[in-house]
Amino acid sequence: MFYNPNMVLDRDLGVAFALAYFGPGARRGWDMLAATGARGLRLLAESGAFSSFLFTEAHPDAVEVVRANARTFPGAIVRAADARDVPPEAPFDYVDLDPYGSPIEFVSTGIRALRPGGVLAVTATDLMVLAGVQPGACERRYGSHPVRGRLGPEGGLRILLAYLARVGREEGRTVHPLLAYVRGHHVRSYLEVVPLSATSPPDPVGMVDPGAWAGPFLGDRGPYGPMWLGPLFDAALAPRLATPPHAADPRATEEFLARIRAESDVDRPFYHEANELAAALGVPFPPSREALSLALVTRGFRFARTHMRPEGFRTDAPRTVVEEIVRSLRETAGSRPSRSDR
Ligand SMILES: C[S@@+](CC[C@H](N)C(=O)[O-])C[C@H]1O[C@@H](n2cnc3c(N)ncnc32)[C@H](O)[C@@H]1O
Structure with missing residues (x-):
């Protein structure tokens, strides 16, 4: 009921990220919207990066499912709770925000629950909105004018990143994308979140005026944005992303990661x-x-x-x-x- 098999590769990528970015350790994670707990449980069991993982879930049936699933995982803590509240276990090294639709109502809590330099992973499945099929909704929800058509999904990812950067600033942090991608009907990004300081550079966020834009043709319904025009990948991390030993779909994961490793070398918008x-x-x-x-x-x-x-x-x-x-x-x-x- 709560388990989405389409996200198998996505969870493989999550483990690949944790292996490459964190490595072995005793970190603390939080799966804000646990559903079955599949995402966080795999991170806990397969990455070796975590000693504890909190799972919060609001739906009573799902809470029972997570409890049953988590029973044999040392370090898993399951709680029926509203993910909009920062849990007493905070701060975390890693927070996973994987909602149905838009993540916006949970973003500021996720950011506040991190230790300085912690990682926030965010999924958005409202790609119809982010990718410009419903431009009015995108403006209302994310405050950005979306790109339509074939480049709409990348525009959507960049609009989400600009939104996350803006909320980060409101919370006194800056975000640095480590890995941000589009897959099927969703976008996902892993961000390092660090305290904002007097020396923090401005975010690479801006409007794209099609007339002055030297990159790929975005259409003539601009200006587009604001959107993130900086890198989608951390140049040091991307080459280290490897297929995890227990990947559920090793071939698809390797294909995807090979593409990302190569692409990180030409990390230009669109x-x-x-x-x-x-x-x-x-x-x-x-x-x-x-x-x-x-x-x-x-x-x-x-x-x-x-x-x-x-x-x-x-x-x-x-x-x-x-x-x-x-x-x-x-x-x-x-x-x-x-x-x-x-
Ligand atoms: C898309 S599912 C999560 C999928 C899960 N991360 C996975 O990989 O299988 C979203 C979950 O968030 C739960 N949820 C929605 N609003 C919530 C809230 N305010 N607090 C806690 N859980 C909530 C829903 O009941 C649902 O189970």
């Missing part, structure tokens, strides 16, 4: 797709991934596929350069001798 570029430029056939990658790298730019879309790629080249490459590759393809020339 991605291109060859077929979109070709269509926009009136080029009949999109260039191959290999040709694009080679052309960009030869010109001194970086190229990486994104986990967000099979054919999507990120680059640090401005859009004008990417477009020029797509046009020039058409010319190269067009200059190949055709059958009648031979």
Whole structure:
């Protein structure tokens, strides 16, 4: 009833995160919205990073389920409680916020319950709102104008991060994304939360004006945002993310993590797709991934596929350069001798 098997890979990723970021230790975790407790119990049992984990849950039936599930896990504490209250066990090293829909009503409590430098993991499943299908709701809920269409989900992730940064500041903290991704119908981010100080740099949050934007084409319904325009991945952490030994779906987890490891090297906002570029430029056939990658790298730019879309790629080249490459590759393809020339 409360167990969502679609989130299996997501929980594998959670364990991968804890293994890579924390390593073995006696940390304290809190699963704010436990449901079955699957997320926190796997972290407790498989990462070796925690000596105790608190599970709170409001639904009486679910509380019984978590209690039964947690019985054989040393260090698990289960309580029927409202997750909007900071528990007496705070501060925690890690807080997991995994709601149905939007996380907003729980964010400030999650932040307040962390020790300085602790990690907040946040899921949002209201992607219809964040990704621009319901722009009015996005403005009301997150205070941002969303990107619509194929780049909407990444826009949604960046809107959520901007929101989390804003609430962090209200609570006297700053957030630093360690791992933030889009998968299916949800977004998820792991953030280091540190006290705000006089030397804290400003958050890389801003509006995107499509007219002045040198990155991938976002549409013409802007300005978009405010959104997070900084990195989605911690450059030191991403290469260390590895498939956990007890992953429920090791192949899918490895595929996803391999994509993230590569992508973290070209951590720029938004991605291109060859077929979109070709269509926009009136080029009949999109260039191959290999040709694009080679052309960009030869010109001194970086190229990486994104986990967000099979054919999507990120680059640090401005859009004008990417477009020029797509046009020039058409010319190269067009200059190949055709059958009648031979
Ligand atoms: C999406 S489920 C959590 C899934 C879980 N993390 C997992 O991985 O299986 C959200 C849960 O939050 C519980 N919940 C909703 N509002 C709550 C509140 N204010 N305090 C505590 N639990 C709450 C719901 O009963 C539901 O079980």
